[in-house]
Amino acid sequence: MFKGGVKLLDFKSLSKNEKIEEFKYPEKVIIPLSQHTGSPAKPVVKKGDYVVEGQIIGEITGFISSNIHSSVSGKVIDIVPWDLPTGKRTMSVIIESDGEGKSIEKIKRDWLSLSKEEIINIVRDSGIVGLGGAAFPTHVKLTIPPGKKAEYVIINGCECEPFLTCDYRVLKEFIDEIVEGIQIIAKAVEVKKVFIGIESNKIDLLPLLKNALKNLKIYIEVEIKILPEKYPQGSEKHLIKSILNKEVPSGGLPIDVGCVVFNVQTTLAIKRAVCDGIPLTERVLTCTGLVKKPKNLKVKIGTLISEIFNYCQGELKYGRKVITGGPMMGIQLFDLDVPVIKGTTGIILLPEENLPEKIQPCIRCGKCIDVCPMFLLPSEIGKYVEFGRFDKCENLNVFDCIECGCCAYVCPAKRPLVDFIKCVKFKLRKK
Amino acid sequence: MKENLCKIYCSPHIHSSETTSRIMLYVILSLLPAMAGSVYFFGFYVIKVIFVSIISCVLSEFIFQFLMKKEIRINDGSAIVTGILFAFVLPPKIPLWIVVLGGFIAIFLVKELFGGIGFNIFNPALTARAILLASYPVEMTKFINVFDYRVDAITSPTPLFIMKENINQQLPSLWQMFIGTRPGCIGETSTILLLLGAIFLLAKKVITWHIPIPYILTVAILSLIFKENVLYQIMGGGLILGAFFMATDYVTSPITRKGKIIFGIGCGIITYLIRKAGGYPEGVCYSILFMNMLVPLINRYTLPKKFGSKK
Numbered sequence: 001m002f003k004g005g006v007k008l009l010d011f012k013s014l015s016k017n018e019k020i021e022e023f024k025y026p027e028k029v030i031i032p033l034s035q036h037t038g039s040p041a042k043p044v045v046k047k048g049d050y051v052v053e054g055q056i057i058g059e060i061t062g063f064i065s066s067n068i069h070s071s072v073s074g075k076v077i078d079i080v081p082w083d084l085p086t087g088k089r090t091m092s093v094i095i096e097s098d099g100e101g102k103s104i105e106k107i108k109r110d111w112l113s114l115s116k117e118e119i120i121n122i123v124r125d126s127g128i129v130g131l132g133g134a135a136f137p138t139h140v141k142l143t144i145p146p147g148k149k150a151e152y153v154i155i156n157g158c159e160c161e162p163f164l165t166c167d168y169r170v171l172k173e174f175i176d177e178i179v180e181g182i183q184i185i186a187k188a189v190e191v192k193k194v195f196i197g198i199e200s201n202k203i204d205l206l207p208l209l210k211n212a213l214k215n216l217k218i219y220i221e222v223e224i225k226i227l228p229e230k231y232p233q234g235s236e237k238h239l240i241k242s243i244l245n246k247e248v249p250s251g252g253l254p255i256d257v258g259c260v261v262f263n264v265q266t267t268l269a270i271k272r273a274v275c276d277g278i279p280l281t282e283r284v285l286t287c288t289g290l291v292k293k294p295k296n297l298k299v300k301i302g303t304l305i306s307e308i309f310n311y312c313q314g315e316l317k318y319g320r321k322v323i324t325g326g327p328m329m330g331i332q333l334f335d336l337d338v339p340v341i342k343g344t345t346g347i348i349l350l351p352e353e354n355l356p357e358k359i360q361p362c363i364r365c366g367k368c369i370d371v372c373p374m375f376l377l378p379s380e381i382g383k384y385v386e387f388g389r390f391d392k393c394e395n396l397n398v399f400d401c402i403e404c405g406c407c408a409y410v411c412p413a414k415r416p417l418v419d420f421i422k423c424v425k426f427k428l429r430k431k
Numbered sequence: 432m433k434e435n436l437c438k439i440y441c442s443p444h445i446h447s448s449e450t451t452s453r454i455m456l457y458v459i460l461s462l463l464p465a466m467a468g469s470v471y472f473f474g475f476y477v478i479k480v481i482f483v484s485i486i487s488c489v490l491s492e493f494i495f496q497f498l499m500k501k502e503i504r505i506n507d508g509s510a511i512v513t514g515i516l517f518a519f520v521l522p523p524k525i526p527l528w529i530v531v532l533g534g535f536i537a538i539f540l541v542k543e544l545f546g547g548i549g550f551n552i553f554n555p556a557l558t559a560r561a562i563l564l565a566s567y568p569v570e571m572t573k574f575i576n577v578f579d580y581r582v583d584a585i586t587s588p589t590p591l592f593i594m595k596e597n598i599n600q601q602l603p604s605l606w607q608m609f610i611g612t613r614p615g616c617i618g619e620t621s622t623i624l625l626l627l628g629a630i631f632l633l634a635k636k637v638i639t640w641h642i643p644i645p646y647i648l649t650v651a652i653l654s655l656i657f658k659e660n661v662l663y664q665i666m667g668g669g670l671i672l673g674a675f676f677m678a679t680d681y682v683t684s685p686i687t688r689k690g691k692i693i694f695g696i697g698c699g700i701i702t703y704l705i706r707k708a709g710g711y712p713e714g715v716c717y718s719i720l721f722m723n724m725l726v727p728l729i730n731r732y733t734l735p736k737k738f739g740s741k742k
Contacts, residue, residue, distance in 0.1 A: 334439055414450065
């Protein structure tokens with residue numbers, strides 16, 4: 001178990017029992033060419049081109065990058081800069097769908113006969129990135145750097161953010177495909193031991209998981225770890241700490257301790273790409289909070305958030321805010337006409353909080369230090385940022401911060417500590 | 432529709448319900464039993480002392496913030512807490528003008544001049560007491576018997592004074608000290624009522640055990656080693672009040688748990704040293720002030736190692 005972190009009310013019961021519903025075929029999609037960590041994809045279609053579902057519209061431009069596929073069939077009406085839910089603005093391909101749902105030819109494959117290089121190539125070509133939120137290209141994770149060896153694969157089903165239930169539903173409804181995906185990953189990284197980490201609020205999945213794990217096609221050992229409900233349990237580093245009691249070195253990657261970690265939806269996407277030839281053009285997300293009908297929806301990448309929000313009967317009144325992602329790390333939207341991207345885990349309507357207008361002084365209670373899962377000093381960093389001493393923050397290891405938000409959550413003075421830290425990271429990177 | 436979305440906040444989008452003023456409210460609530468007890472033990476005059484002390488503190492804070500054109504934040508309740516705690520460390524028959532002066536010193540000199548809430552180096556209530564003790568030694572050491580409500584009540588030595596000077600006077604029984612019917616400062620006498628408040632604060636997670644328990648244990652162990660009566664050392668002076676309500680002051684104590692334990696042990700050693708070898712019968716006040724000075728040093732050497740640092 002990792003030290004620090006906070007216990008949160010999870011609000012998952014709002015949407016926990018809603019079956020995954022297929023969201024209507026969009027009339028228009030806006031597909032940004034940079035939805036992932038790494039370099040943006042290069043557009044390979046022009047205005048006026050006809051594209052079909054699964055066709056590549058943006059090509060990978062480096063090792064850490066990803067292909068982008070059309071999620072509908074229809075006509076490219078424009079390629080323009082568009083806002084992302086993350087607040088960035090990137091070139092985006094706007095496609096008007098013809099509603100016919102024509103698709104590229106889906107090649108069925110038997111993964112048992114594929115080599116690990118072939119699997120990684122398929123994953124790369126299918127544009128798969130981490131679907132837990134960070135959107136790190138998956139083929140990079142699957143490619144074990146020379147000199148390193150993966151010993152364990154960890155499947156991350158924690159979903160420690162409150163409100164979100166999409167990973168829970170995916171585990172429940174597509175468990176057989178996920179188990180297939182786990183085996184494909186194990187083969188690709190040549191690992192014999194797999195852990196599935198889930199938080200104890202999903203303990204009802206245990207019989208289902210055990211049952212699905214009975215008929216494995218290759219020889220691997222899969223262990224299910226029930227972890228206590230504590231935020232940020234789903235953080236890669238803390239999940240590894242909880243399961244293997246190993247600390248990923250500062251500035252390092254999970255592979256430095258012999259691990260690779262995949263989200264459950266990523267695992268599902270890998271299976272579908274490898275076995276069924278379906279590139280990543282849709283994902284499951286949770287639309288919940290104060291909306292009238294909270295739902296788990298399977299949504300085409302590029303669908304406008306406003307459409308999903310209206311479908312779930314969300315109503316924007318004064319004093320409400322819409323965020324994408326979970327409430328602890330998500331980003332508040334200033335405009336709902338932004339597309340769902342690969343990393344969009346949820347859309348949540350929350351009440352605006354009664355936070356102080358001015359920054360209140362720190363009373364040095366030390367609660368932020370007690371909860372910081374990276375063992376940093378958020379209060380001290382906050383004070384230095386407040387007084388403009390950005391240079392002092394580097395020594396306080398500000399770049400180790402994972403921006404989980406525990407410090408700002410517990411702060412009695414409601415100081416915007418995450419805001420401070422994001423600010424100083426930006427300033428120091430620019431330098 | 433769009434203007435409703437204009438006020439943009441950074442993550443996290445949910446916060447705990449705890450606020451600065453709620454913490455202060457909890458501290459005030461936790462002090463109420465001891466306050467009620469003190470009025471019962473020492474008479475109605477005590478209410479006046481507490482009231483004047485609170486008014487003096489809050490008013491000093493208001494005047495300072497007004498004059499310095501800072502944001503007026505008397506409603507966070509921290510000045511009220513200082514006011515009550517300051518009154519608690521005064522003798523029951525203290526002249527009111529000294530109380531007014533003390534409240535002014537605590538807030539104006541010790542807290543606001545250093546930058547206000549969160550920035551003061553020393554505990555305001557204790558510093559004010561130390562300054563007044565040096566300035567008005569007679570008034571500040573005039574302790575009286577309990578239930579002696581007369582204006583010209585006869586002075587009576589505190590248990591620690593009796594033990595220190597070996598004067599020929601009956602010590603109060605352990606039970607009397609536990610309940611609080613013994614001479615002493617306004618808020619320090621009743622162990623049971625203070626513990627009630629302390630348990631409340633611990634349960635509400637306003638304070639942790641990391642300072643008070645090492646503090647009290649250190650005093651207890653040292654008195655055991657030097658063959659003193661342990662329970663008299665713990666309950667005879669201001670140790671319970673100091674350990675749970677003064678030493679735990681957020682601003683003037685270390686920020687990490689490890690540092691807090693060191694701070695508590697240090698307070699314990701110095702308290703015992705002053706009681707045993709110093710000129711005063713009581714050392715809680717000075718020990719905490721002394722350790723306040725060492726807080727930056729303790730912080731420097733107890734910083735947590737970041738996650739994933741090489742061991």
